[in-house]
Amino acid sequence: MTAAFVAGADASSEVPLKRRLKRAERTRRLKALALILPLLLFLLFTFLGPIAGMLWRSVDDWEVRQVLPHTVAALADWDGKDVPGEPAFAALAGDIRTARDAGTVAIASKRLNYALNGFRTIMAGTARNLKTLPDPGTAKATLIAINPAWGERATWAAIKGASGPLTGFYLLGALDLTRNLDGAIVAAPEEQAIYRDVFGRTFTISFGVTALCLILGFPVAYMLATLPTGQSNLLMIFVLLPFWTSLLVRTCAWIVVLQSEGIVNDSLRWLGLIDEPLRLIYNRFGVYVAMTHVLLPFMILPLYSSMKSISPAYMRAAASLGASPVTAFLRVYLPQTVPGIGAGSLLVFILAIGYYITPALVGGAADQMISYFIAFYTTETVNWGLASALGAVLLLATLLLAVVYGKLVHGQQVTGGMKN
Amino acid sequence: MSDNHAPRTASQRAAWTTTVVVASLVLVFLMAPILAIMPLSFSSGSYLTYPLPGLSLRWYEDFLNSPRWVSSLKNSVIIGVASTILSMVLGTLASLGLAQWKSKFKPLVLAIVLSPVVVPGVITAVGLYFFFAPIGLTGSYAGLILAHTALSTPFVVITVSATLQSFDMNLARAAASLGASPLYAFRRVILPLILPGLASGALFAFATSFDEVVVVLFMAGPEQRTLPREMFSGIRENISPTITAAAVILTTISVILLATLEALRRRNERLKGNLR
Numbered sequence: 001m002t003a004a005f006v007a008g009a010d011a012s013s014e015v016p017l018k019r020r021l022k023r024a025e026r027t028r029r030l031k032a033l034a035l036i037l038p039l040l041l042f043l044l045f046t047f048l049g050p051i052a053g054m055l056w057r058s059v060d061d062w063e064v065r066q067v068l069p070h071t072v073a074a075l076a077d078w079d080g081k082d083v084p085g086e087p088a089f090a091a092l093a094g095d096i097r098t099a100r101d102a103g104t105v106a107i108a109s110k111r112l113n114y115a116l117n118g119f120r121t122i123m124a125g126t127a128r129n130l131k132t133l134p135d136p137g138t139a140k141a142t143l144i145a146i147n148p149a150w151g152e153r154a155t156w157a158a159i160k161g162a163s164g165p166l167t168g169f170y171l172l173g174a175l176d177l178t179r180n181l182d183g184a185i186v187a188a189p190e191e192q193a194i195y196r197d198v199f200g201r202t203f204t205i206s207f208g209v210t211a212l213c214l215i216l217g218f219p220v221a222y223m224l225a226t227l228p229t230g231q232s233n234l235l236m237i238f239v240l241l242p243f244w245t246s247l248l249v250r251t252c253a254w255i256v257v258l259q260s261e262g263i264v265n266d267s268l269r270w271l272g273l274i275d276e277p278l279r280l281i282y283n284r285f286g287v288y289v290a291m292t293h294v295l296l297p298f299m300i301l302p303l304y305s306s307m308k309s310i311s312p313a314y315m316r317a318a319a320s321l322g323a324s325p326v327t328a329f330l331r332v333y334l335p336q337t338v339p340g341i342g343a344g345s346l347l348v349f350i351l352a353i354g355y356y357i358t359p360a361l362v363g364g365a366a367d368q369m370i371s372y373f374i375a376f377y378t379t380e381t382v383n384w385g386l387a388s389a390l391g392a393v394l395l396l397a398t399l400l401l402a403v404v405y406g407k408l409v410h411g412q413q414v415t416g417g418m419k420n
Numbered sequence: 421m422s423d424n425h426a427p428r429t430a431s432q433r434a435a436w437t438t439t440v441v442v443a444s445l446v447l448v449f450l451m452a453p454i455l456a457i458m459p460l461s462f463s464s465g466s467y468l469t470y471p472l473p474g475l476s477l478r479w480y481e482d483f484l485n486s487p488r489w490v491s492s493l494k495n496s497v498i499i500g501v502a503s504t505i506l507s508m509v510l511g512t513l514a515s516l517g518l519a520q521w522k523s524k525f526k527p528l529v530l531a532i533v534l535s536p537v538v539v540p541g542v543i544t545a546v547g548l549y550f551f552f553a554p555i556g557l558t559g560s561y562a563g564l565i566l567a568h569t570a571l572s573t574p575f576v577v578i579t580v581s582a583t584l585q586s587f588d589m590n591l592a593r594a595a596a597s598l599g600a601s602p603l604y605a606f607r608r609v610i611l612p613l614i615l616p617g618l619a620s621g622a623l624f625a626f627a628t629s630f631d632e633v634v635v636v637l638f639m640a641g642p643e644q645r646t647l648p649r650e651m652f653s654g655i656r657e658n659i660s661p662t663i664t665a666a667a668v669i670l671t672t673i674s675v676i677l678l679a680t681l682e683a684l685r686r687r688n689e690r691l692k693g694n695l696r
Contacts, residue, residue, distance in 0.1 A: 028520065029521065029522075031520070033521065035513045036517035036521065038510055038513055039511065039577075040532065042569070043532065043536070043573075046548070050544070050551035051547045053547060053551050054546055219442040220446045223439055224443075226436075239450060241454070241675065242450045244627065244675075245671050246667075247648070248631075248667075248670070249457075249670050251655065252655050252659065252664075253457045253667065255655060255659060256457050257456050261467070262469075263470060266470065297450075325432045325435060355540075356540075356542045356634055374543070374546055375638075391542070391547075394540060394543060402538045
């Protein structure tokens, strides 16, 4: 009886204990989540949301849809082969009258002007000259009389192409592509096709800066990793101080040093090496110098930490086995620094492709990178669709590289853990 | 430190000497521009050239007497301090949560939390500009503080998480077993031990906001211009010696931040050494 009671008690308490443990585990997890949640919600509002909004703008085509709703509806079934019939003209005439009274003509004509150069003039002239709504059946004749462009297929194709709700127009434009009258994707007209060049330039400059950082950073990292700790800590200040100095201060310093009456030109003139000052700033040279200076610490620090973890025993072993110093360096030391080289190079490259301030201040017009154009279309010409599309391409490139970087650094940590 | 890659043979010594010479030149390259403009701020002339015609503090006087520069310094401090406080609260809470949270989604959440560091400044700035303009947060302190908080919180999470990783959670359990409430245990046991880590995080956060210029460029109205923003327009227009005085002031603040961080790091290492 007692035994049965004990067994019964055991059985009844075992389930609640399990459940209690599970519940405790769940509460713990919920508590942890509750601590993380405020930051996630905050970032949703101040970071993820804004970026998602920017991506949305790169495909959103609302202007024509909002200003010329009846025209968009009338063109829904248009096959695009010929100039549309009377109903479309009547709808357009009505829409333009309404838009004129609401003062929204400019919104639509700005968007349409991207699709077809000169559309702004067509719209403005039509809105001005369309005094009253045309009589039923005469809309087509009236509009073509105001501007013969309304009798052309391309004009209507531009409206149809811009009638949304989504468009690939800006994203294609960011890659120097466009759709022709038949909807096929073709190369953009030459005077608009500048972005592949800009992306190419961005990658060329970033690649050059990364290579310069590696060439200059490697000896520094090697020296710092080899010297006794006391000395290397002291010399580390030379790396960390510029690292912590404001980007603006460093950029400003380079302008002062490199400008035509700057310290470098003055010294060269004083030495008699040059008569005319060299052009060292506001060109590609200046961009390379200033960007390399700003990004060099990002190369030195990961290189240093990977070199610091290489045991000197390997080099001694190589030497004792008869390897010459060069062979030992190339075959034993260098391969072990590859993870550091990879991490440092990717980091510098990722940071470089997004650079804006430094090229904007020390570069010439032909040295501006993609970020400059994103800023330009946002604040100067207010072509937010194109700014967003260029931003989307840059974001994609950055995120892809960041994923590779994450895998590389994470993999290093894993193997590092295994070594210990 | 006998256990280093110290050179042994003559050819190794030659290679080592070359490395030291090249590396030293690179270190000079890193420091030279900063050192070169500092003396110019003390020049008595108005040209940015050497030799200096004489020494004076007139450019610092100019800086302090210019409402534009002084208000920009004030703005930098206001926005820096406010966003540091906000990012410390959010970042520390999240780090405490992340330290206890085990889930397959953790890498994703971490990636989201750290992403503001990776995404190019212009993209963040443009996104915020589009997003904040309709709700009236552009041209306001609140908008800039929120934006800078988003940009500096990753550094707080990185620093505080690293500190928590070396923190012995058994101490918190011991406190709990002795009857301390979670809040009391945090205040009396966890907080004092992770305080140096928190301080480093705060310094990182402040430095991030203090140096940020791209978001400010897009979002700040004339009232909220920060020191780097004022320098940006100064460099654009023409570089007067007043900018070099501003540069020296900014650099001095950086040096103070760096020195404090270094002191915290040393103290932490000493403490770790004592525990072993």
